[in-house]
Amino acid sequence: MASSDSSAQGPHDMALILDQSVSLTLGTDSLLIEGMTGCIRPIASRDSPNRQITALVAKQTVVVVGCSSLVNPKTTHAISLYNILGAEVTASNLVVAYAEPTAKDDISVTTVQYPIAEKEKKAVDSWVQKLLEQAYGKALIGKRLKILVNPFGGKGTAASLYQTYAAPVFAAAKCQVDVEHTTHRGHAIDIAENLDIDAYDAVVCCSGDGLPYEVFNGLGKRPDAHKALTQTAITLLPCGSGNGLTWNSFGTGSVSIAALGIVKGLRTPLDLVSISQKDSRTLSFLSQSFGIVAECDLATENIRWMGAQRFTYGFLVRLMRQTIWPCDIAVKVEIGDKAAIKEHYAAWSTRPEEPDSDSKRLEAAALSPGLPELKYGGVTDDLPQDWDTIPGETMGNFYAGNMAIMSKDTNMFPATLPNDGLMDVVTIDGRVSRGTAITMMNEIPSGRFFDMPELILRKASAFRLTPHQREGYISIDGERVPFEAFQAEVHQGLGTILTKSGRLYEAEGPR
Known part of the structure; x- marks a missing residue:
């Protein structure tokens, strides 16, 4: 007989x-x-999503309904609440679905019932x-997901990766999915521009x-761009090179694991950056990036088969040449030294959460639905007098970003925050020695890259590069964009993504 008892438990136990x-x-x-684990129901195999297999909870012995095998019932199993995908009462069973770790970097869906x-259903319900x-806490249950699959990206395995590893997780979490394959470059732009934003909670890019x-x-590009960018969360299943x-x-x-993150993901405001060139404005x-990072990224398109290793290969090849990329740079600097940047990160990351902040964002977006005006104008306008000019005749690398991690093991900019209205602007002189450059690259995984004196870091709200x-x-x-002058300007919290924490990136902050 089922019963609910919380008298002997803690304040949150039942x-x-x-x-x-x-x-x-x-x-x-x-x-x-x-006690007895109960009936473990078949789930979809990762090798063949349509083939049924029977899974066990860890190494426990189980009682399977309809079978005569009954073994030691004295078992205990703990499942993280973060891994709970769904639970329901059917005609005759209690069913709980959860994500079971199967390897260091993988989970599979398991159900127990x-x-x-x-007469027990009311208590169980x-x-x-x-x-x-x-x-689920603050996360939305049963998210409505628009799934966009790029069958040509990365190594061309996005469709199979989605079907094998993500689809079972979304199904177990009772997500509503609408899957569409992109057919050409720019197709996702057209899809998003014409999307019914009221029909989906998030767009998932495979x-x-x-x-x-x-x-x-x-x-x-939409007339209601501000509303669309605020209302619709954008997230990624890692099926490419950098991710x-x-x-x-x-x-x-x-x-x-990313699919589980999306299921449990919290809506998080994201700073977006307007990029203006002579004839365009993009987000x-x-x-x-300009210089060695841009070259490593874009000039290695022909070796995409190498995956993320193509970036390292491109870096080493260009490092041997000690190439410089001369340019003019002007920056609207907001925080100019690393010590102050560390203090800013600590203060921002520990600040109390503002109640109903997401509702306020949505209300503001509805009142002003279009893209924000450019505070500093475009790249062809006069340069604001309060911007700092940075020597660029011997520029080796210019990088500006509003995310901390570029790809696996590259937590390059740990002080970056999703929604502080600032981007990290990094400059490195092209005359640094080969040995120093290699040391800098090797220090990225260790976290010491941030403090190297060769790396000049500023928090900025805008810049122009020519x-x-x-x-x-x-x-x-x-x-790749046209090789011409461009100007960048931050719009605080204009976009929305899904994150695990709801406020910070999954990166270790500056020490």
């Missing part, structure tokens, strides 16, 4: 007793199952609602960072 042989205790951060009688409330770039810009958005949001390069969510050469590469979010 135990469900099933037939006096099994208890499911809902704790602060985990679901504790004691227990038979219940009709109440317990299920409590379980879901605690398992790709590298190129598809989110297109979606942000498609939403930015920066996933690493920052969920701290992983795993498709299945950037990740980075703007190349001196006639040919070269400028990278905006990994996409």
Whole structure:
């Protein structure tokens, strides 16, 4: 017989007793199952999503309904509430679906269920609602997801990666999915521009960072751009080379773990950057680069088969040449030294959360639906007098970004925050020795890159860069744009993404 008992538990605990042989205790951060594990139902195999397999909870012995095998019922199993995907009462069973870790960088969907009688359903229903409330917290249950799959990105495996590793997670979490494959470059721009934003909670890109770039810009082309960018969260399943958005949001390069992150993801405001050139205005969510980083990214398109290693290869090749990229640079500096930047990060990351901040954002966007006006004008306008000019005749690398992690093991800019209205502007002189440059690259995973004196870092709200050469590469979010002067300006909290924390990137901050 099922019963709910919270008298002997902590303030957030509640135990469900099933037939006096099994208890499911809902704790602060985990679901504790004691006694017989119950019936483990078939789930989709990762090798073949349509083939049914039977899974066990860890190494526990189980009772399978309809089978005669009954083994030691004295078992205990703890499931993190973050891993709980769904729970429901069917005609005759309590069913709980969760993400079971199967490897260091992978999870699979497992369901456990227990038979219940009709008279027990009311108590079990109440317990299920409590379980879901605690398992999801502030995250939206049953998200409505527009899935965009780029079958050509990265190594061309996005479709199979989605179907094998993400689709079962979304199904177990009762997400409503609408899957569409992109067919050509720029297709996601058209899709986002014409999207029914009231029909979806998030757009999920199965790709590298190129598809989110297109979606942000498609939403930015709409008459209600401000509303669309605020209302619609954009997120990424890592199916490309860099996958920066996933690493920052969920701290992983795993498709299945990222899918769990999306299910449990919290709406998070994201600063977007307007990029103005002579004849255009686009939006950037990740980075703007000129010099060796842009070259490593864009000039290695022909070796995409190498995956993320192509960036390292491109860096080493160009390092040996000790190339410089002369340019004119002007920056609207807001914080000019590393010590003050560390203080800013500490203060911002520990500030109290503002109540109903998301509702206020949505209200403001509805009142002013279009893209924000450019505070500093475009790249062809006069340069504001209060901007700082930076020597650029021997520029080796110019990088500006509003995310901390560029790809796996590249937490290059740990002081970056999603929504402080500032971007990190980094300059490195091209005359540094080969040995120093290699040391800098090797210090990125260690976290000491930030403090190296060769790296000049400023927090800025805008900048302008004018190349001196006639040919070269400028990278905006990994996409090539015309090699000409461009100006960047931050719009605080204009965009929306899903993150694990709801306020910070999954990166260790500056020490």
